[in-house]
Amino acid sequence: MIRRSHVLTAVAFAACIVPTVRAEDFSFDALCAKARKIAAEPYSPPKQELADFWKNLTYDQHRDIRFKMDSGLWAEEKEPFSIDFFHPGWTAKKMVSLNEVVGGKSEPLKFNLKLFDYGKNKIPAGTPPPQGYAGWRARTHLNTADYMDEFLVFMGASYFRAIPKNAPYGLSARGLSINSGLPGVGEEFPDFSEFYLEEPAKDSKSMKVSALLTGDSVAGAYQFEITPGPETVMDITAEITLRKPVQQLGLAPFSTMFWFGESTYPKPLDFRPEVHDNDGLLMELGSGNLHYRPLETTKGQFRHCVFTMEKPRSWALLQRDRSFSSYQDPEALYHNRPSVRVEPVEGFDYGKLHLIEMPTRDETDDNVILLWEPTPALEVGKPYQFHYRLRWMRDPAPSGIFSVRATRSGTPVQKPDQVLMTIDFAKPLTPQLKVGDPKWDDISKLKPVVTINQQSVKLIHVGLSDISMPNVDDLPAGLGRSDKLHMPQVLRAFFVCEPPKDLGDMDMTCELLDENGKCVSERWVYLWKKPAP
Numbered sequence: 146m147i148r149r150s151h152v153l154t155a156v157a158f159a160a161c162i163v164p165t166v167r168a169e170d171f172s173f174d175a176l177c178a179k180a181r182k183i184a185a186e187p188y189s190p191p192k193q194e195l196a197d198f199w200k201n202l203t204y205d206q207h208r209d210i211r212f213k214m215d216s217g218l219w220a221e222e223k224e225p226f227s228i229d230f231f232h233p234g235w236t237a238k239k240m241v242s243l244n245e246v247v248g249g250k251s252e253p254l255k256f257n258l259k260l261f262d263y264g265k266n267k268i269p270a271g272t273p274p275p276q277g278y279a280g281w282r283a284r285t286h287l288n289t290a291d292y293m294d295e296f297l298v299f300m301g302a303s304y305f306r307a308i309p310k311n312a313p314y315g316l317s318a319r320g321l322s323i324n325s326g327l328p329g330v331g332e333e334f335p336d337f338s339e340f341y342l343e344e345p346a347k348d349s350k351s352m353k354v355s356a357l358l359t360g361d362s363v364a365g366a367y368q369f370e371i372t373p374g375p376e377t378v379m380d381i382t383a384e385i386t387l388r389k390p391v392q393q394l395g396l397a398p399f400s401t402m403f404w405f406g407e408s409t410y411p412k413p414l415d416f417r418p419e420v421h422d423n424d425g426l427l428m429e430l431g432s433g434n435l436h437y438r439p440l441e442t443t444k445g446q447f448r449h450c451v452f453t454m455e456k457p458r459s460w461a462l463l464q465r466d467r468s469f470s471s472y473q474d475p476e477a478l479y480h481n482r483p484s485v486r487v488e489p490v491e492g493f494d495y496g497k498l499h500l501i502e503m504p505t506r507d508e509t510d511d512n513v514i515l516l517w518e519p520t521p522a523l524e525v526g527k528p529y530q531f532h533y534r535l536r537w538m539r540d541p542a543p544s545g546i547f548s549v550r551a552t553r554s555g556t557p558v559q560k561p562d563q564v565l566m567t568i569d570f571a572k573p574l575t576p577q578l579k580v581g582d583p584k585w586d587d588i589s590k591l592k593p594v595v596t597i598n599q600q601s602v603k604l605i606h607v608g609l610s611d612i613s614m615p616n617v618d619d620l621p622a623g624l625g626r627s628d629k630l631h632m633p634q635v636l637r638a639f640f641v642c643e644p645p646k647d648l649g650d651m652d653m654t655c656e657l658l659d660e661n662g663k664c665v666s667e668r669w670v671y672l673w674k675k676p677a678p
Contacts (some may be wrong), residue, residue, distance in 0.1 A: 168250035171341055173355050176366040177384045180357060181528055184364035184386035191239070191338060193276045198269055199234045207235035209264030214293070216260045217284065218245065219344065226285050226345050226352045227293050230254075231300055232261055233279040239301070239336065240277030246343040246355075254278075254342075281340065283352060285373050296373045302334040303358060304400075307377045307537045308483055315401070315422040315482035316462055317511065318535065320358055320367055321385065322395030326501035326514045328447060330392055335360030337367070350374075362391050379535040387525045394523060395499070395516030397487050397533055399462055403440045404508045407471075408554050410676050411444065413507075417473050420508050422482045423462045425549070426500055426515065427541070427667070431456040435667040437549040440513060441502060443674040448502040450672055456494050461486035461541065462515060465550065465574065477508075485537050487517075492531025495520050540574070547572045547636065547657055547666035554673065563605065563643045568593075568655050568669050569612070571633040576620075578629060585613060585634040590660045593638035598652040607640040609657075638669075650674045 202210075210232045214220070218228035233240050243254040256275050280300025284293035287310055299305045303320030323333035339357035351372040358365040365385030372378045387394075403421040405412050426438040431454070438450070463484040466472075472479040496519045505512035523529050547570035555565050572586070588611045595607050616635045617626065638655050651673045657666035 168252045171244075171246050171249060171251035171355075173366065173368045173382075176341070176355055176357060177528075180359075180364045180366040180384065181386055183357075183359060184388050185526070188359075188361045188388065191336075193240045195233055195238055195240070195275055196273050198272045199275055200238055202234035202266075204235055206266055207232070207237070209266055210234070211262045211264065213260055213262055214284075218254065218342065220293075224345055224347065225349055226283055228342060229282045229284065229295070230260060231279040231281060233275045233277070237279035237301065240275060240279060241337065242339040243278055243281060244339065244341045246341050251341055281342075283371070287373050296377055297371060299337060299340065299354075299356075303337045303356075307371070307373075307379060307535070309373075309377045309537050309539060310375045312481055312483045312537075312539060313478050315464070316485060317400045318485070319395075319398045319400070320356070320383070321360075321363065321365070322393075322398035322514070322516050323360070323362055323391050324393050325395055325398065325516060326449065326499075326503065327393060333361055333391070335363055335365075358385065362389050363387050375538075377537040379537070380532075381535065382530075382532045384528050384530045385523075386528045387523050389525055390522075393499075393516075393518055395514075395518060396493070396496075396531060397535075398514065398516035399485065400511035401440075401462055401513045401515075402505070402508055402511050403442055403502065403513050404505055406439070406441065407466075408439070408552050409442060410554070419466065419471050420474070420477075420479065421464075422479070423464050423484065423513070425463045425465050427461045427463055427486075428452060428454070428498065429458040429460065430454065431458060433458065434664070435544060435546070435548075436670050437667040438500065438670045439549070439552040441672070442504055442512065443676065444504055445677050446504060446674055448500075448672060448674065450500045452498040452500070454496060454498055457489060457498070459486050459488045460498060460515075463540070465540075465548075467540070467575065481539075483537050484540060485535055486541065488534040488536065489517075490532040490534060492519065492529065493517060493533065543573045543577070544667075545572075546664075547634075548574050549667050549669050550574060550633075550635065552669070552671065557641055562646065563641055564651075564673065565639065565641050566653065566655075566671075566673070567637055567639045569635055569637050570657060570666050571635045573631070573633055576627075576630045576632050579631045583631045586665075588636060591636070591657050591665065593640070593655055594658055595638075595640045596654045597642060599644070599648060601645050601648065602651055603643040605641040605643060608638070610637050610639070611635070612637050644675075648675070 212229045220227040244251045282295045283297040284295050287294040287296050297307045304317050306317050324330045335358050337356040338359045341355040343353040345352050354369045356367045367383045370380040401423045406419045428436045464482045469480045499516050501514040503512040550571040551569040553567045557563050557565050593609050613634045617632050653671045656664050656668040659665050
């Protein structure tokens with residue numbers, strides 16, 4: 146068992162011999178002061194050395210090393226949370242310093258071989274153990290009372306992932322990004338090099354973790370308060386200080402995978418209709434208006450969209466298409482992948498939201514990056530505080546307006562020089578239990594409004610059709626016409642345009658207005674790129 150600072154039985158001592166280390170006072174303010182001091186000094190890379198045996202582990206050898214779940218931090222005391230540790234090796238060669246905080250005192254958690262089952266691996270005699278762990282994950286009774294499910298992982302640079310109840314892992318978050326996705330510019334990956342895990346109270350619903358961030362250009366301190374559940378909520382407070390200027394600084398960054406979707410052309414030769422972790426970006430402006438940008442990739446082309454925003458209320462990477470038939474993958478479960486919403490609290494008044502979409506060869510690469518770049522740029526040597534909240538969820542609550550459900554593109558019949566776009570709006574997105582006697586809107590009072598930012602593009606036709614009943618009849622018998630469910634009203638906006646033959650891309654928008662000119666839908670925002678011949 147892992148040594149506890151206040152409980153150390155003879156049995157535990159026999160299983161885990163750890164040198165006595167004097168506990169030190171810990172506070173987040175002190176960690177921030179430590180980060181400021183580090184930022185004022187030249188960068189010194191970590192000097193931890195990993196023995197060749199561990200460095201040279203193959204994928205299968207590293208995978209054969211299993212953490213003993215009953216040896217997790219706090220597992221013996223039946224706390225609401227338990228912590229597993231990751232063994233370094235294979236690609237996970239960097240090690241981190243882990244510390245337990247109890248009653249305001251921190252003690253290091255030294256590496257212990259006895260916490261792992263090494264399977265078929267034979268450790269050569271004399272091989273020194275690693276000096277630290279590669280990362281950690283947290284468990285709790287997320288889905289059942291009988292099993293401690295993992296719900297949170299910190300491993301590699303400043304990467305972390307979380308999941309809500311009944312969901313597989315999907316997209317990844319980072320503490321900070323530097324020069325991400327900039328062609329010709331080297332990306333820097335700062336590390337969470339130290340973690341401080343605070344022992345939770347017996348009845349606690351949340352756990353608190355602090356981390357020291359270090360890198361060539363920056364140092365900082367982060368505090369995470371994590372509450373798992375149907376939505377796993379992370380409240381993040383941070384302070385960073387730049388050592389030197391950087392070309393692009395990204396706060397609240399994410400990486401996700403989008404290989405192909407319903408509008409991707411040409412599609413890879415794959416049996417599945419779509420393959421992606423997320424399919425859209427929803428932005429809630431300071432005004433409360435909702436803008437939705439479908440994710441997309443273009444073969445051989447780099448896509449970089451920048452949204453300048455003032456005091457945004459939130460933004461989210463969503464997996465909106467929840468139909469298994471859209472993916473046909475019972476193993477990857479793409480239809481159940483989580484969404485995540487960023488809710489700024491402090492330090493996000495002005496900035497640019499960058500969406501970077503890169504071509505990818507398959508589903509093994511995270512090829513989409515989302516990050517917030519604050520403006521004006523941060524000053525070197527001046528601490529910058531920010532605070533935001535992440536909600537890892539299945540789907541946001543219904544907005545009460547028409548939401549973008551699908552985007553498709555093509556060409557009209559026998560008119561290859563023209564572009565045909567269709568956007569399906571739905572209200573609500575999925576069937577809902579009836580409350581009262583809800584009605585569908587009168588489509589005759591709605592009209593789609595389309596904009597294309599390039600004046601050289603000829604907008605030929607715009608239209609709107611109601612495809613609600615075909616969608617109802619597409620559902621299993623008895624569900625679509627249930628008297629207990631309010632079915633989505635689905636409206637298809639469509640338009641035809643003709644760009645000049647030498648035009649490579651178009652910025653487009655589409656939204657639905659009522660007879661008074663009021664917007665009753667999200668604003669669809671799209672970057673069309675001319676497919677490669």
